[in-house]
Amino acid sequence: MRKKITVSTALSFIFVAITVTFCLTMILSARLFESKVSNVNAKENMYSKISEIDQTVRQHYYTQIDDTAVIDGLSAGYIASLRDNEAKYYTASEVTALQNLSKGKLTGIGLEVQKDISGYYKVVNVDTDSPADIAEMAKDDMIVEINDIDVKTLNTQQVREMLTAEEGTGIEIEYLRDSEENKTELTFALYDAPSIDYSLEAGVGYIKVTSFDEETASEVEYAVQNLVSQGATGFALDIRNNSSKEYDYAAEVADIFVKEGTTMYAHYVDDSQKVIYTSDEEAVEQPVTVIVNGNTGYAAEMLAVILKDMGDAKLVGTKTFGNCTIQTLYRLSDGSGVQITTARLVPVASSDYHGVGLLPDYEKSLSADQELNFYDLSKTDDPQIQRAFEVVKNLAGQQE
Numbered sequence: 003m004r005k006k007i008t009v010s011t012a013l014s015f016i017f018v019a020i021t022v023t024f025c026l027t028m029i030l031s032a033r034l035f036e037s038k039v040s041n042v043n044a045k046e047n048m049y050s051k052i053s054e055i056d057q058t059v060r061q062h063y064y065t066q067i068d069d070t071a072v073i074d075g076l077s078a079g080y081i082a083s084l085r086d087n088e089a090k091y092y093t094a095s096e097v098t099a100l101q102n103l104s105k106g107k108l109t110g111i112g113l114e115v116q117k118d119i120s121g122y123y124k125v126v127n128v129d130t131d132s133p134a135d136i137a138e139m140a141k142d143d144m145i146v147e148i149n150d151i152d153v154k155t156l157n158t159q160q161v162r163e164m165l166t167a168e169e170g171t172g173i174e175i176e177y178l179r180d181s182e183e184n185k186t187e188l189t190f191a192l193y194d195a196p197s198i199d200y201s202l203e204a205g206v207g208y209i210k211v212t213s214f215d216e217e218t219a220s221e222v223e224y225a226v227q228n229l230v231s232q233g234a235t236g237f238a239l240d241i242r243n244n245s246s247k248e249y250d251y252a253a254e255v256a257d258i259f260v261k262e263g264t265t266m267y268a269h270y271v272d273d274s275q276k277v278i279y280t281s282d283e284e285a286v287e288q289p290v291t292v293i294v295n296g297n298t299g300y301a302a303e304m305l306a307v308i309l310k311d312m313g314d315a316k317l318v319g320t321k322t323f324g325n326c327t328i329q330t331l332y333r334l335s336d337g338s339g340v341q342i343t344t345a346r347l348v349p350v351a352s353s354d355y356h357g358v359g360l361l362p363d364y365e366k367s368l369s370a371d372q373e374l375n376f377y378d379l380s381k382t383d384d385p386q387i388q389r390a391f392e393v394v395k396n397l398a399g400q401q402e
Contacts, residue, residue, distance in 0.1 A: 299323030
């Protein structure tokens with residue numbers, strides 16, 4: 003027999019339910035309030051301390067204060083406090099330079115240098131149509147002075163910083179060519195920076211990718227088609243010393259070489275995992291080797307693992323850098339920007355390589371002398387390139 007519930011009992015149940023709901027709501031509200039108050043107090047303390055420092059300095063500092071430098075310094079300090087080695091604050095002009103670089107344009111004079119045993123700095127590359135190229139500087143020129151400063155008194159970082167400046171800035175360089183002294187005045191300018199170089203080497207299509215930008219994929223695709231028309235039976239993709247962080251453009255390059263499917267996942271702070279890159283059904287049919295070293299990192303390293311997992315490519319060289327995090331640049335209202343780590347890459351097949359690096363399928367190291375004179379090596383005397391050619395030729399033979 004069904005037991006009837008009296009009106010008074012029903013009302014009691016309702017009252018209890020309302021009471022429980024009210025209590026839970028109050029508890030959650032209190033916790034949320036405490037959290038917000040805590041955040042408000044923390045922010046108030048932060049702003050109060052900065053204000054106190056500012057007042058103290060302005061009252062007692064013995065010289066003038068550069069307000070722009072102070073703001074940039076505070077911003078950079080905030081980002082540094084995150085203890086994210088990949089995070090960085092960029093000034094407005096630096097953000098503009100980064101955006102130009104992603105479009106394949108570089109602000110500079112077009113010189114890449116390496117310290118020589120003499121103490122001077124040898125030119126190892128001159129970008130085509132750059133200010134240095136127009137001034138007829140060339141590979142193997144030996145820089146001895148920059149703005150009347152003897153480069154022997156500078157370290158490599160200082161020299162490279164002197165060769166970096168905003169558009170319109172002038173620089174004077176004294177250099178030796180065949181023991182003859184030369185001096186030239188250059189102006190930093192915006193020019194098209196090539197991201198690839200390619201050639202056919204004994205039936206193998208060699209493609210060197212130095213960086214990634216919005217034009218790289220189309221340049222690589224054109225190179226592949228051109229090399230195939232010349233009879234390339236396989237490809238050696240050289241991404242040594244490539245540490246670009248343009249992941250989207252690297253994924254576009256990967257799409258040229260791999261079959262249809264998911265090529266990369268990303269893991270986010272909320273513990274979610276999403277597909278971030280895919281490829282279409284068209285793919286290079288010829289076998290591929292990827293030449294890597296300890297300076298192959300970030301987007302280039304991602305490209306290597308995608309080609310290995312999805313395209314059966316073989317890695318040749320030495321262990322890669324070992325960073326599978328994604329950095330995103332956010333532009334602020336005044337034109338400056340902050341770059342912070344926003345996700346972690348998750349390969350479709352390979353293990354997590356963060357802090358470990360990708361191990362090559364065919365290890366081949368350079369000698370200490372070859373490392374020192376890396377940019378002097380040609381395709382015929384570079385052991386890593388030659389080993390990649392051997393591997394791809396064997397793979398091509400197996401396909402026949």
